[in-house]
Amino acid sequence: MMKRSMLARHLIRFIGIGLFIYILTTIDFTAMVNASLSVTPITILGIAFLIIPTMVLKGARWQIISEGLGLRLKTTEATEALSIAQLANLATPGSLGDFIRVPYMTARGNPTDKSTLSIFIDAIISIVVPYSLGGLALLVLLEVDITILGLFGALLWFAGFILLYYFIKKTIWTWFFKARIDRLLSSGFRGSFLFTLPSVIKSVGKRNLLLSLGYSAVAWLTYTLQATVLAWSFGINVNWIFINVALALSTMATAIPISIQGLGIREGVFLFLFGLINIDPAIIVAFSLSLMLVNITPISLGLVSWARDPFDLTPEERPNESIGELR
Template sequence: MSDKTPTAKQKRDWLSVVLRSAVSTGILSFLFFKVDWTKITAVVERSNPIDILLGLFFGGVQIFFSAIRWKILLQTQEIFIPAVKAFELTLIGQFFNAFLLGSTGGDIIRIYYIVQLYPQKKAAGSLSVIYDRVIGLLGLILIGQLLALNFFKLFEANPITRHAVWLFLSISLFILLLFGLILFFPNIFYFEKRTKKKSNLLSKQDLNNLVDAISRYRHGKKENFLALCYSFASHASTLIMAYFATRSLHLDIPFLFLASILAIVSVLISIPVSISGLGVREGLIVVFFQLLGIKVEPALSFSLLVFAMSLFWSLIGGIVYLGYKKPKTDDTINR
């Protein structure tokens, strides 16, 4: 029986990868045959390199703000690392997010390194990465909800965008509800019977440490507020990066409308139906841009340019990873 279980799980994992790859490949193939690539080439050739450089700069600013946000959340758990170290590990996480299947590969890497630095605080260190992801998503959701309501009438003009916005709002409300339950009622996730049955996976002490770590975030009102502020700053930097991408391609798109689209799309591509959102992101951007009368080729050029800007910093993260020196477990990291 035990021999069959891993095999069945492996089959399900492979089936998931195949299905998600099929979705990404299908949408990208459809766009590939639909667009006129000579027009895309013409759009790229007219791009402004100064705006691209400014966009790249704000892409780096986004990673910096994300690193400071994580540093604050680590401090809440009495885990103190320098801002430079947080930035370094965030860059490495960015690299693995880009080149591993899914968008959580970088989170796993960050958990691995922070647990290496503080092995006595495995639960707190691991939760800090998960909570950092949640706070980042929370900031994006709040931005998206505010702007989506502002442009709701325009989004209703197309059935696809209308359904996309309603799906985004539904997911957002669910995440906000789940966030509230975990933060303010952590004990409802503690099950004594489950602990006894699966003691080899998660001990009672591990669960107590996890509940204690959650309680630290529940009572850390100042830290939560600061982390949320840095989340807004991080997303604002990403939106500014995207805005410079539109400027470089000479696309006339209002900033707030662009921000609403990107917030909605970013949340929707987190649904694991494709490989890292490939295809789904491009397809949604094309449809949303059509609301402003922007054709497929410029919209796809924009999506590819923003992806390339993000990929640039992922490659920087890869260089940092190659030069990263793993600290010894008994090393002390000063504030």
């Protein structure tokens, strides 16, 4: 019999699905279908075409990070792995399917720990641009005055966070948490993983980090332009700043692993934001679903890649792998 904790873990994935079903019951379903059909196939194909450079840019970002860690990975392979990960994300909550990239890397002779680290660093780099731009755009949208005093206060909070980080690292972490996590983890990771991550990121190299940030910025720009054109196709008269805010906030919300492909969560965010400018809820949901469907088109490449060259999803751990080697 399935344990309650395991059952709860499975059920939590469907919170977003339940929210999506509820949203569908509150809107005019016929109006949503009509809004979707009002967008011409040529427009959809043109918007979907922008997925290609976006995926290649994301692949290049991960490849340059992997290169800095001494891993063997080509840009074409990185793009292929990202497509397979997107396929896996259809069956996993949040973006947990991204970790399928680990066995993809190990199947090509790369160590497990460094491969996993490359995914963590790639995830960090991928959120820097959207979260930063989204935050700034949100300040502009809400007409928040940016004053010297406000900036000084933000710097104080940041400095306090850094001090707290080092305090925990030198005290509580050393004598309480580290030993326990060292015993629990058997994948070659050390208990100090969280605190060695900054030094590992440095080992990637400034040039590689700057290049990966550049790739991430252009990929985000392509994505936001794609969404803006799609919004206009639905008759939603908004500018790029508004779309940027909507996408940034939805990206943050859908990162929480309580839904599949962000279904329900993304619609909830969009309904709130677009509702502020009096857009019909049926059109908002139609736009959200179209954006999701357009952006999961790379799963076709993932299917082809998996069918052509399936790899072991549970590779054997190598006992001599250690993050400590990267310090």
